[in-house]
Amino acid sequence: MYTESQESWPIHSMTRPQPPVVDPGPLPGLRQPPSDAIVLFDGKSLSGWRLADSTDQPAQWKVADGYMEVVAGAGNIVTARSFGDVQLHVEFMAPAPAHGEGQGRGNSGVFLMGIYEIQVLDSYQNPTYADGAAAAVYGQYPPLVNASRPPGEWQTYDIVFHRPRFDASGDVTSKARMTLLHNGVLVQDDVVLTGPTAHKQRPPYAKHADRLPLILQDHGDPVRFRNVWARELEHHP
Ligand code: MG
Numbered sequence: 001m002y003t004e005s006q007e008s009w010p011i012h013s014m015t016r017p018q019p020p021v022v023d024p025g026p027l028p029g030l031r032q033p034p035s036d037a038i039v040l041f042d043g044k045s046l047s048g049w050r051l052a053d054s055t056d057q058p059a060q061w062k063v064a065d066g067y068m069e070v071v072a073g074a075g076n077i078v079t080a081r082s083f084g085d086v087q088l089h090v091e092f093m094a095p096a097p098a099h100g101e102g103q104g105r106g107n108s109g110v111f112l113m114g115i116y117e118i119q120v121l122d123s124y125q126n127p128t129y130a131d132g133a134a135a136a137v138y139g140q141y142p143p144l145v146n147a148s149r150p151p152g153e154w155q156t157y158d159i160v161f162h163r164p165r166f167d168a169s170g171d172v173t174s175k176a177r178m179t180l181l182h183n184g185v186l187v188q189d190d191v192v193l194t195g196p197t198a199h200k201q202r203p204p205y206a207k208h209a210d211r212l213p214l215i216l217q218d219h220g221d222p223v224r225f226r227n228v229w230a231r232e233l234e235h236h237p
Contacts, residue, residue, distance in 0.1 A: 011139050011200060012129040019130060022145040024183035027153060031089060033229040040079055040214070041068060041228040052076035052114070052215050061218075067093070067226040070108060070218050077218070078114060082211035085233035086112070088159040093224040094122035096152025100221070102128040106151060108225075109138065109217035112161045115208065116176055117197040118188075120157075120223060123148040135182040138197040143180070143187035154226070155183055162233075163210065164193075170207040 009016050033039055040048050043066035049059035052075060059077040062069040094106030106122025116137070123134035123146055130142035135157070149155045158181040165174035175195075180188035195205045216225060 009131070011202060012132060014129055016130040016142065018127060019133060019143045019146040019187075022147045022185055024147045024149065024185050027149075028156075028184070030227060031091075031156065033089070033227075034231065037089075037229040037231050038081065039229045040081070041225065043067065043226055046077070048080050049077045049216075050080060052078040067224040069222050069224045070216075070220075072218065072220045072222070075218050076111075076215050078215045079213040081230075082209070082213050083113070083230060083232060084163045084211045086159075086161050087231040087233060088112070088157070088161065088214070089227065089229050090157045090159070090225060091154050091227045092120055092157070093154050093226075094124070094151040095222050095224075096150070098122055098124075098126070098151045101126060103132055105221070106223055107217075107219035107221050108223040109215075109219065110157065110159070111197075111215035111217065112159070112176075112178070113163060113208065113212035114215040115196045115212065116161070116178070116193055117217070118157060118159060118178070118180060120217070122151050124150045135180055135187045137178055137188060137191060137193060139199065139202060140194055140197060141178075141188060141191045143182060144189065145185060145187060147182040147185035147187060149183060157182060158184075160233075164205055166205070166207040172205040172207075175205070 046059040051057040060074040108120035135143035160179040176193040
């Protein structure tokens with residue numbers, strides 16, 4: 001199990017061990033949302049999403065045949081709704097045939113609170129730095145195993161996220177925690193985040209709101225998403 005001692009690995013180290021490959025088993029059917037889920041993408045409309053850099057603008061990703069697809073250059077998209085502690089289900093598909101390598105193959109990302117990224121990448125027979133593989137907490141924790149499906153197949157992330165808590169002076173009193181199942185396989189086991197995720201750096205926590213929107217990343221690759229839903233784990237007045 002990974003612990004905070006994993007922080008001793010330099011960020012994006014190429015010598016950090018690669019997660020062992022695990023076949024996640026046969027493709028399951030579509031996981032329908034439970035009755036208390038907030039459906040964020042039902043396969044038909046981006047009405048619950050905005051352009052992240054300019055939230056008065058609509059999201060401009062492609063929507064077709066029950067999925068949405070990153071349009072290169074259209075920008076990250078953000079939910080209209082905000083979340084704190086949350087259970088999140090996301091399905092994604094890397095482009096087939098595979099194109100590019102390493103971080104340049106099927107790259108996107110799921111950003112809890114718009115700040116804490118679970119990497120989306122085509123990690124099927126595509127080595128990269130371990131803390132940047134699919135299902136990594138980007139730059140912090142490689143997945144315990146590589147449970148990736150091939151490009152062109154739908155994959156699932158089931159995430160349990162607990163937001164950080166801050167005191168009045170802005171100091172973190174409880175760090176963010178993440179559990180993740182990739183294609184039904186446990187790959188992040190209640191890891192304690194070092195702070196926001198970032199490229200080539202591990203910035204410290206900075207006080208933020210208790211509820212913030214979810215972001216999906218435009219990294220230039222036409223990654224598809226479908227069946228995105230959330231369950232709130234804390235209730236607010
Ligand atoms: Mg990414």
